[in-house]
Amino acid sequence: MSTPVLDVRGLAFAYPDGHQALFGVDLHVHAGERVALLGPNGAGKTTLVLHLNGILEAGAGSVAVSGLPVEPANHLEIRRRVGIVFQDPDDQLFMPTVRDDVAFGPANLGIRGDALDTRVAAALDAVGMSEFAERPPHHLSFGQRRRVAIATVLAMDPEILVLDEPSSNLDPTARRELAELLTALDVTLLMVTHDLPFALELCERSVVLSGGVVAADRPTAELLSDAALLHEHRLELPWGFSVEAALRSARDRPDQPG
Ligand SMILES: Nc1ncnc2c1ncn2[C@@H]1O[C@H](COP(=O)(O)OP(=O)(O)OP(=O)(O)O)[C@@H](O)[C@H]1O
Numbered sequence: 001m002s003t004p005v006l007d008v009r010g011l012a013f014a015y016p017d018g019h020q021a022l023f024g025v026d027l028h029v030h031a032g033e034r035v036a037l038l039g040p041n042g043a044g045k046t047t048l049v050l051h052l053n054g055i056l057e058a059g060a061g062s063v064a065v066s067g068l069p070v071e072p073a074n075h076l077e078i079r080r081r082v083g084i085v086f087q088d089p090d091d092q093l094f095m096p097t098v099r100d101d102v103a104f105g106p107a108n109l110g111i112r113g114d115a116l117d118t119r120v121a122a123a124l125d126a127v128g129m130s131e132f133a134e135r136p137p138h139h140l141s142f143g144q145r146r147r148v149a150i151a152t153v154l155a156m157d158p159e160i161l162v163l164d165e166p167s168s169n170l171d172p173t174a175r176r177e178l179a180e181l182l183t184a185l186d187v188t189l190l191m192v193t194h195d196l197p198f199a200l201e202l203c204e205r206s207v208v209l210s211g212g213v214v215a216a217d218r219p220t221a222e223l224l225s226d227a228a229l230l231h232e233h234r235l236e237l238p239w240g241f242s243v244e245a246a247l248r249s250a251r252d253r254p255d256q257p258g
Pocket residue numbers: 015016017019020021039040041042043044045046047048
C-alpha cells in the first residue's frame with residue numbers, strides 16, 4: 001500500500017506535570033480518506049492532534065506526514081503539510097480583513113502577486129466566503145469566522161486537514177452548510193468531533209480514542225451501530241437518531257449517484 005499521509009506509531013506522551021495522556025497510539029490515514037476521531041472528554045484527542053504538527057513532541061513512538069518525520073528540523077515543512085483548524089476561530093484570525101488573514105500563511109511561504117491572489121480566491125471560494133474578502137473578521141458571525149479559519153488553512157494547500165470540533169456552536173443551517181463544503185473538498189481529512197451524526201455524514205471511517213489508546217477503528221456506520229461500544233466509551237447518539245435512517249436519507253438525496 002502507498003505511504004500513509006498520516007502515520008502515527010506507538011505514540012505515547014505525558015504532560016510535564018506527569019499526567020500520561022497517550023499510551024501508544026497507532027493511526028494510519030491514507031490519501032483521500034476522511035476519518036473521524038471520536039472519544040469521551042479527556043480521551044487524548046487534542047493531545048494527539050497537537051502532535052501532528054509538532055506543537056507537542058512525542059514522548060515515545062513517532063508521527064510522520066507523507067513519510068516526513070514530525071521533528072523540530074522538519075517543523076516548517078510539516079506545518080505546511082498539516083493544516084489544523086482549532087475549535088475557536090478567533091485563535092486563527094487576527095488580521096484587519098478576511099483576505100489578509102487567508103493570505104497570511106501563503107505569504108509567509110514566500111508566495112506573492114498573482115499566485116497569492118489565486119490561492120486566496122480559491123480558498124475563499126471553497127468555503128463560500130468570497131464576497132466577505134474585504135470585511136474585518138471580527139464583524140462576521142461565528143459560523144462565518146469558522147469558515148474563514150478553514151480557508152486560512154486551505155490556502156496553505158495542506159496534505160491533511162485536521163479539524164477540532166468543526167460543528168460545535170453552529171446553528172443547524174451553518175452545520176449543514178459546513179458538512180456540504182467539507183464533503184466537496186478534495187483533501188484528506190481528520191476530524192475530532194463529539195457530533196456523531198456529523199461524523200457519520202462526513203467520514204466513512206471512525207477511530208475511537210479512549211483513555212489514551214485506540215479502542216476501535218472501523219467504518220463509521222458499523223461503529224455507531226455498536227451500542228455496547230458506544231456505551232463503554234461514553235459516546236451517545238442523539239435521542240431517536242437512527243444510523244440506518246440517516247444512511248437511507250443520505251442515499252436518497254438528489255445529489256447522490258444511484
Ligand atoms: N497541559 C496539560 N497538562 C496536564 N494534563 C493535561 C494538559 N492538557 C490536557 N491534559 C490532560 O490530558 C488528558 C487528555 O486531554 P485532551 O485535551 O487531549 O483530551 P480530549 O480527548 O481532547 O478531551 P475533550 O473531548 O474534552 O476535548 C486529560 O486527562 C487532560 O486533563
